[in-house]
Amino acid sequence: MKLRALALSLTLFAPVAALAEDSQAHAHLQAMSQANRSLDYSGRFLYQFGAEVSTMEVSHAVINGEEYQRLTHLDGRLVEVLRRGDEVICVHPDRSLTRMQKSQAGPMILAQRLTEDVPAQYNILVDGDGRVAGRHVTQLRVAPLDTHRYGYRLWMDNESSLLLKSEVVDGSGVALERVEFVSLDLEPNLTLSHFEIPESLRESELQPLSEDHQSTLMSVEAEWLPAGFEAADQDWRSADGRRQPVAAQGYSDGLAAFTVFVEAVGKGAVEEGVSRVGPTVAVSRRLTAPSGAYLITLVGEVPQATAERVIEGISVRDARH
Known part of the structure; x- marks a missing residue:
């Protein structure tokens, strides 16, 4: 806006x-x-x-x-x-x-x-x-x-x-x-x-993970953020039983906002790239960390150059260390 x-x-x-x-x-x-x-x-x-x-x-x-x-x-x-x-x-x-x-x-x-x-x-x-x-x-x-x-x-x-x-x-x-x-x-x-909520609806399976789930032990951090942007609480959720849990870490300056999604991918191939629709940009990168390999995706209403600079500094680490 x-x-x-x-x-x-x-x-x-x-x-x-x-x-x-x-x-x-x-x-x-x-x-x-x-x-x-x-x-x-x-x-x-x-x-x-x-x-x-x-x-x-x-x-x-x-x-x-x-x-x-x-x-x-x-x-x-x-x-x-x-x-x-x-x-x-x-x-x-x-x-x-x-x-x-x-x-x-x-x-x-x-x-x-x-x-x-x-x-x-x-x-x-x-x-x-x-x-x-x-x-x-x-x-x-x-x-x-x-x-x-x-x-x-x-x-x-x-x-x-x-x-x-x-x-x-x-x-x-x-x-x-x-x-x-x-x-x-x-x-x-x-x-x-x-x-009123329409009747005869089925709710998508999107459940919060238990606090002792292995994924919740991972921490998503940004090395660089534009001035004024602050992180919200990190949210780990499982979309369904066939996919790895996905972390969602939100950031906002009070008007603009973007979210960094992190999903474990192991040794499998992932699709990296950049796409834009209107003011919304999506940037995906593969990240290899001591705790494993991840697909990092930033989605939000910020310029592409800003999104790429942020995602280059994203790290995933074991929150226990």
Whole structure:
């Protein structure tokens, strides 16, 4: 999840104007963060990811102090993502479901990551006004201070402060991902029944490993991370009984995020390489460590050069030593 830089004033009042502008931009971001978490709304939006464009429907409500959200793909095969408090469930076309983390909740994730405090590695600026879905909006730009992360352009509804349009942009200002509302209802009258999990679903086997499992004794570490990125808790899980457990180590600077996956491969051949779709890059490398051979894969919304530098410094070691 870029706005044009404000021209620098040459008057004596330039520092005062800059401070006022910065304060206004942060006030907008604070209002947007609050609105996206607290308001009831429904609508339809276009989701552009690389060359692909999808139409989606979203419903959001706060019921008994808990956030509920339903995302539904309106074209192609039916896929839904349901959020019920801290629980996030993806319903697949084959009627199976997978439980996910909130940080993996689909194209609206930027709105969820937004907080009133912008990470120190970004500047936020007001960049004029406009219209989205027939509504008047204020445009904001979140600009990175280095080349290790993407920038964001944001369009905030003037009436509700909801984020109505967002773009993830590269260093040249080209949009790599876009979410844009085409309709919005601020009085949807949603109830718990709207967020019920469909019946007759089978849950994918994705179980946490026991603490004494051999895989949980391995530690994934990064020699280098871009400034501001911090590691989350490492998560080892087994997808099914036929595959080796996979480690997932997440990293985030508060807006951008990527995950390093590690899977033991023994002496077998593995496919290394790089692929990109929109702002998401996937880089895979084989790693030989004292504890064995692994396939290391980094997936996330960071520039390719950043991903490759991070993955070159990934190490796997026995946590007991």
